[in-house]
Amino acid sequence: MAGIRLPPEDIDISQARALSTADLISDDDRSIAADSWSIKSDYGSTLDDDQRHADASEALAAARFCAASDYSSDKEEADAETFTFTSMLGYQSYWDATYADELTNFREHGDAGEVWFGADVMEMVASWTKGLCIDISQRQLQNQHNDLDDDSVSESVSQDLAGWSVVDVGTGNGLLLQELAKQGFSDLTGTDYSEGAINLARSLANRDGFTGIKLLVDDVLETKLDKKFELVMDKGTLDAIGLHQDGPIKRIMYWESISRLVAPGGLLVITSSNNTKEELVQEVENFNQRKIGEVEEEEEEGKGGLLWYLDHIRSYPTFMFGGSVGSRVATVAFCFR
Template sequence: MAGIRIPPEDSDLSQSRAPAASDLVSDDERSVAADSWSIKSDYGSTLDDDQRHADASEALSVGNFRASSDYSSDKEEPDAETVTSMLGHQSYWDAAYADELANFREHGHAGEVWFGADVMDIVASWTKSLCIEISDGHLVNHIDDVKTEPVEQGDKDLSCWSILDIGTGNGLLLQELAKQGFSDLTGTDYSEGAINLARSLADRDGFTNIKFLVDDILETKLDRQFRLIMDKGTLDAIGLHPDGSVKRIMYWDSVSRLVAPGGILVITSCNNTKDELVQEVDNFNQRMAGLPQEPEIPKDQEVCKDPPSFRYLSHVRSYPTFMFGGAVGSRVATVAFLRSWNS
């Protein structure tokens, strides 16, 4: 699950052709390599998968949290075909990456660059600048756009940034981050074909230090935390599933456990504006604040009491904008959130 193609100027997502049934690969027919199953034993599951879904469903039913499509009051009510899409199903991505892997093996093509190469370059260089600002102690709510001149001060600090790219797809974003100076890089995707393609491209291009794992962010088996988590289109695709509202809650529950305290989450989206993403984070924080407190822990065993939360940190301001309905917007939003230290 790497992302969603930005539609042309005169089209929207609902006008794109849905894949025919013959184009899709059934989940039941998908062959799973032995090493993909090793994730379960190597990393361990921290929460039963059925319980994750049940908890998210209950939170949605009692919490009165709005779906992402409802965050802007001036939006028209979307129809079912716009809200849900084949892009929200794993079978779509399995088929897409099976084609791209075959194309790579035959022609050496890297496949789609989701959101375009320009956006990927901006995300990588902007993220580097953000991490350097944080490493240098310049933690502010509004950080300037990507600097035009290379930043040398603080480059040595990038080695301490552990990075997880969820829904990595062909892994090209991690390659760009490696070029920026990051070294502790891991990519996960629930499509085995995507991981096979990402590994093949990384090996071909000389980025053998990047780790790739088959893992579903909604049912993650990872038990380590990362200082930086990247999401380029994954939350978009999750929201296009028929159960998107429930799955987005599951997404935030999983991500909040994977981002280390004081770490950051960088989301790039073409389906949500910066304000909508901030509103979704606020909803998550409100939901977590309303959860029952854990039983009191003896002081000598105390680690943290408060539930995880995020706050807006910064966003890319250099994307081209357009005017629509009297409002100025951009086709892509990249927003960084800081995870609380006290949880």
């Protein structure tokens, strides 16, 4: 639950640590994972107990996370004040098993599976992101062509939007890409390290008429993509990475890898339920400091190739708890330059 950190209640640290791979795909473990981190979607679920998902954001609030800048990997001396909360959702085995079930359920019943954060958040992210891209395109056009009238600018922006290269990392069932397609984007790619997720996303795209979406099996932490994109989307992937036993180190790998996917002047839009806007901005500042340090060590000139905060969604519902105001979701955009 982004925005508020509550003290842990009745948390067994030994249970919070990652289980072995063999344990990850049992029915009991899926239940534990769903209790640990999940938000019920409006699209239906393949899991048996819907209430687990309704309560999932509360489970997040009950966990105390290590600060984004604390990259200690000493698991043996963790205590109730410093341990990093882990979950089955940080492991590929969980997602492979989940998407195998969801693909079977799609074939038998036509269900699209889980939409993490809910359909309303997904639609808001797509619409808000479109607005950011339009603003950027309009400024660029007006700077290049001062003599264009409003109608010409609008037509050119629409054409430009369709040409934006977009990748959604950890795309899952690919429904965010479909929402972006509805907003006018057409150069769309989705990646996921689970082959089952890609098979489900491809099946849904074909069924819903979005056959132009490209879908690839790829791990963002070890990406094989050699292309840079003008718009990089992440809805929940950083969250899942952070729930791995080695989450703090994997988060460093995440920023290094995902920054290489963003084209100069491009955007990175992250939607998270585990991090506030301020925490995401702090992680980006940490990334920038590491990159600047690398440049200085190599005695190179300039400090390009950094991520900078651009904007965030301000219209998510908020709630009050213990005198603090927070929201369950944060969506933050960064510009790469």
